[in-house]
Amino acid sequence: MPLLDDCDIAVVGGGLVGAALAWGLARTGLKTMVLDGGDLDPRASRANFALVWVQGKGLHAPHYALWSKASAERWPTFAAALAADSGIDVALSQRGAFSFALSQGELGMLAAELETIAAETNGAAAPYEILTAEETRRRLPLVGQDVVGAAYSPADGHVNSLRLFHALHTAMRHRGVDYRACHAVERIEPVDAGFRLAGAFGTIFARRIVLAAGIDNQRLAAMVGLHAPLKHSKGQILVTEKCRPLFEHTSATIRQADEGGVMIGDSEETHTTAIATNQEISAVLANRAVRVFPCLAELNVVRSWAGFRVKTRDGLPIYAQSASHPGAFIAVCHSGVTLAANHALVVAPQIAGGALSSDLAPFHSGRFHVSENS
Known part of the structure; x- marks a missing residue:
């Protein structure tokens, strides 16, 4: 199969999580591509309630309570930066x-x-x-x-949920993100110096990848040595x-x-x-x-x-880098609106720098291996 294109980093999934990460990655100067599915895919983004919500989050998981609070506090900065790149007011209240x-x-x-x-x-x-x-x-x-x-x-x-999604995609284009709809990824093959992502569209080479494909992360994660158990x-x-x-x-x-x-x-x-x-x-x-x-x-x-x-399975996010394939990252979460500010302003720069902070260690998927083996 011929190699069609390449990029510094490919984000698999163009929903709220993927779009926030892609925009944040592009802001660091990386040549960023988003490979997204079709309009009729089972997207969580189409059913979000648009809350920037902290209250009651993190019962028996204090790291999640504080992570959610930090993102809510970053939201005004995030909304202002998004408006500057997109010209869209997401009606943050x-x-x-x-x-x-x-x-x-x-x-x-x-x-x-x-x-x-x-x-x-x-x-x-x-x-x-x-x-x-x-x-x-x-x-x-x-x-x-x-x-x-x-x-x-x-x-x-x-916030206004439809405006937020529109703003993220407009801001991605402003930052030069190569967004490709109807590019569902069927296979990921680790190769020297990167990854081949294949589907009906052909093959794309990316030096690094971020899996932000929602419920499809569970299938894709195993291809690069990651783990994303969902319910x-x-x-x-x-x-x-x-x-x-x-x-x-x-x-x-x-x-x-x-x-x-x-x-x-x-x-x-x-x-x-x-x-x-x-x-x-x-x-x-x-x-x-x-x-x-x-x-x-x-x-x-x-x-x-x-x-x-x-x-x-435990309702908490997953942020991890593959130990076997270090250029592969994954981001899985339920609160895509609340955590959008953290994803764009904190997680994306860390991925761009090549490593996740130790502050995100409690969200590593290795916690499920511990519970499954106990």
């Missing part, structure tokens, strides 16, 4: 967020988890408050009577028609986009590979949302879709 409880049991669980994360990080995790029903309604008058309280953190926020995690999202502003904050399950539509989500199916939405789950999502904000009952749902999260 970091006014804090609520996690609503519809029972005392839920409120107690929220409080216990946040207290544990604070203790495990020696108080360095994101700040939070546990609010009573009265305190919640004082801050958010439209909240319904079924809400018994909430957790609030000022560290959380959200099925399907989620659904409902979107309402546009309406007047409900609240200037956001929540883990209900957020109003800057354009007015309300997004509703908070489901997980682990035993299916079907991409179709489940109407019973949609009904549960809608019912809970209306209990939190009764005024939502007046709105029409205009869109509904499902997608597969990129979720490792």
